[in-house]
Amino acid sequence: MQLDERKTKILQAIIRNYLETGEPVGSRTISKYTDLNLSSATIRNEMADLEELGYIIQPHTSAGRIPSDKGYRLYVDSMMQENERQVEELKEMLVEKEEKMDHLLKQVAKVLANNTNYATMVTAPRYQRNKLKFIQLSKVDAKQILAVIVVEGNVIKNSIIPVEENLNEETMLKLNILLNTHLNGLPIEEINLGMVTALKQQAGVHGSIIGDVIDAVAETIKEDEDLEIYTSGANNIFKYPELAVQDKASELINAFEEKQLLSKLVEDSQDSSNNNEIKVYIGEEAPIQTMKDCSIVTANYEFGDGMRGTIGIIGPKRMDYDKVVGTLKSIKVQLDSMYNDDSQKG
Amino acid sequence: MQLDERKTKILQAIIRNYLETGEPVGSRTISKYTDLNLSSATIRNEMADLEELGYIIQPHTSAGRIPSDKGYRLYVDSMMQENERQVEELKEMLVEKEEKMDHLLKQVAKVLANNTNYATMVTAPRYQRNKLKFIQLSKVDAKQILAVIVVEGNVIKNSIIPVEENLNEETMLKLNILLNTHLNGLPIEEINLGMVTALKQQAGVHGSIIGDVIDAVAETIKEDEDLEIYTSGANNIFKYPELAVQDKASELINAFEEKQLLSKLVEDSQDSSNNNEIKVYIGEEAPIQTMKDCSIVTANYEFGDGMRGTIGIIGPKRMDYDKVVGTLKSIKVQLDSMYNDDSQKG
DNA sequence: GTTAGCACTCGATGTATTGGAGTGCTAACA
């Protein structure tokens, strides 16, 4: 059996209706809704076929039909091509551009959540390729040195290094010059052990400090790895009865609070050949078991040279895919284009 | 009518029982539970009195009694003193001391949540009195200066300042010296306009940069004001049917996600004559309307010289006050004593 | 191929019925 045009139309009508109401939809409803001018009996026959094909499901004998994951998938796939909806409103809300990166991203998550009525997450952009831009050592007091490490894109990290000896200004200057002349502009992966040893030798007595600084650099990178995730609207899930059930709700809320699980989502989203497209996970397709009753839509944005973050929307399977995809696209474009303005991150 | 000893004992028994079960408790139960050797009929008479006095409530005619806010209050105030329970186990969990402040605090929230089965929040310590320790300006590139501002207790903030002119090293050095000689060690409130003007004059051509730096300092302080709050175990509320109701759960979860509301709690907790004691808010006493069906226990910890944070536990009114207070006390002591080790915060 | 018609299914809703936990009150008792 094949999906002819009529079946497709009927399937579409069923899904549309279900997205709105959240209730199983019956043959009579479709018979009235569509412009096919078919009686409910005919629809019934078609629906039986659609069920056999696996696109829709009957919760129980005397109920209407609801879309299966496969049904949603077809809907989403076909829909994404035709409909290039524009969502411009959001632009305004983000235009009052937040200075700080974290504020901006929190804001994005919030705006998205308010706009869509789903739960949202936004990750801070993460470097794929880190270049060291600049290192600055300064004396805080007799026993402490402050190392400021600036990485490509003005990500700044600080580290306080305890020292035994009271270094004089001249030494500090030397160390600074030594570090910067050798390390600036280098991708971090390229700072290897041999290099460090060489530097230590050149630093002579103060070699250990160099080691500490390099450690701090390494630490900086490592820390950047457990990425920051901002979420908003988690409580939106209560708006959808199918998710507001105790167990599910509890698990979902937990995922949003602990955030660790969400990083799986990010990885999966970014870990793909085509990084630039919007991804839709439906039900069991989700990379997180907890969300098997949800649909997830993700987009990756790029913040200039290799710095990449992810935006995600988590809602019920009967999500307004159309709107969500449009909205995400719009946000993505804006974030992509925001790189020109130097933003910074504490 | 007065609360004699017997009534007190009965009330206590009722509350204890209710804390455990969460179900209204009847006269027969009390008659069996206590060592008073009274028949259920007698207990009934006493319970009627206790209800008249406002310590307990009857949800409906043929149900047992549950404690009122007033009842809980009495219980918490008087009955808990005796029991100075020690909770040492937590110490171990925190001993693997996290380097970074934010990790540590997240960890505290998590441990608390796991340990108590309630929702928890921990705020980062906040300065009451800020002293500027150190300022460092460095050239990032031709058009940007990086200002690093270190405040008492090694809180570090960065700010990137765009500049028109390409400053040479000598100028940078001069500016650094100028700023540090005049500002170091000053409480931030004392950096006033007159001072800034004087500095600007001394800086001559580069006066505007001084202005920018001071702005950055001000910004740093301001930012520190919207305090960071770490939460954990929000989904624990689902463990208590009286809170797991849709509306309540949704509101609570929202409070935990947006965190803004929680800051009210922090203010209230810190805004008191006796800052050192554990506070218990029961039901309507809570400073947040959203939590009027909960009880909240807070403790303030002090991280050395005027740096103060708050730990809070939010749960159902039938919370295990005893354990929670004990646990909080223990955690508080540990955090208080942690100041000796210099921790730092990015 | 389409449709009208009909028997059938099954959840949802509404209504009694019952059981049990708990109370308040009264009367008897120590």
Added chain:
DNA sequence: TGTTAGCACTCCAATACATCGAGTGCTAAC
């Protein structure tokens, strides 16, 4: 006078049962 046994009463929760209606599948006719 305080305590207790006993009893009538209340009310929730659970159970059973009837009913309703939306929806289906199937058949026969168009």
